[in-house]
Amino acid sequence: MEEFGNYYIETIEHLGRGTFGTVDKVRVYNKTKTHLTEYARKFFEPRYATQSDYEEYKERFRREITYQSDCFNRNIVHVCLYNLAIDKPWFIMELAEESLSDLLEKNDCKEKEYALTNKEKIFILKEVLNGVNYLHSRNFLHRDIKPENILKFKDGRFKLSDFGLIKNLKDSGTNQLTQFGQVMGTNKYMAPEIQNGADYTIQSDIYALGVVIEDLELDETLANIHAKCTFRQPKKRYNNIQEIIKDINTLEGINI
Known part of the structure; x- marks a missing residue:
């Protein structure tokens, strides 16, 4: 010990x-x-x-x-x-119970025990959005948002983890590590502009969230939100996380 x-x-x-x-x-x-x-x-x-x-x-x-x-x-x-x-x-x-990746893998088995309802998927998404919104409010960019880095806990909460590629927009010292960070991550969740060598922004995190929405296999009611998150042009995406949350809350009001 x-x-x-x-x-x-x-x-x-x-x-x-x-x-x-x-x-x-x-x-x-x-x-x-x-x-x-x-x-x-x-x-x-x-x-x-x-x-x-x-x-x-x-x-x-x-x-x-x-x-x-x-x-x-x-x-x-x-x-x-x-x-x-x-x-x-x-x-x-x-200590987490499992990752969202683990949960989605079980969900794909189509066994009733592990099947996620649309309501449960929306809850997971809003948990993740709240965590990312907090990071952005602190001037942090996560830069590696994906199901493997979203963890489920015993109390039912979902939490964002793995800050290995995080960037502090207020810390000039991170600039020395930017080039390394840009070539890291998972291609599936990496925004097109990052793959083309552009700087990482809030919109790049939002793109990754759009791919997570796709992974959750939500019904067609969130199709417009997914599309706006994953536009190839960053300027066409949401300006911030609050806008995504607002659109989801609006849809929940009409019983998605």
Whole structure:
């Protein structure tokens, strides 16, 4: 068992790994070991990194922790503890049940037990929109919105995670990492202008949200919203997340 500050940390099982790190399920105890909570702990451990890339990847990981730990919103995964002062930094965050990607995969099986209703899909979408709206209000661009980074929790909430490509519009220091960030991400959710080398904007996040709407396979009532999110020309998309929420609320008023 590992001691960290006023806590003890016990690793329970390995949950998986991504390009830049590994994730374990852990128990965090208070100093007297009279109370424990289960969390997920992510370590910086890049799978493919040349010596020249390593420090840049590490800086991105530090930014991910710093920005995510400063976000307090019901639809953003909360960072509870972190340690940046070591060679292999880590952070501890809320433990999710599954990702939206997992949920959609089960939904595709067409088994009644896992079938999502249109109402449930709208709820999920509004949860995600609320989280992205919060980030934009803080001058953050997520830049990697996709079902794998939308997590479902025991209380039914859906929260946005994985801040590895996040950009702070007020931090000039992120400019040094912009080129790296532009070539990362998942092509399916990457706006056309980004693939063509343009700067990432709010409209680029909105494009990714439009693709998530497509993944949710909502009925035709949201077709116009999906179309406006995914126009090839950024200027034709929604100006902000509030406009999308307003249009969905209007449709809900006529019982979508």
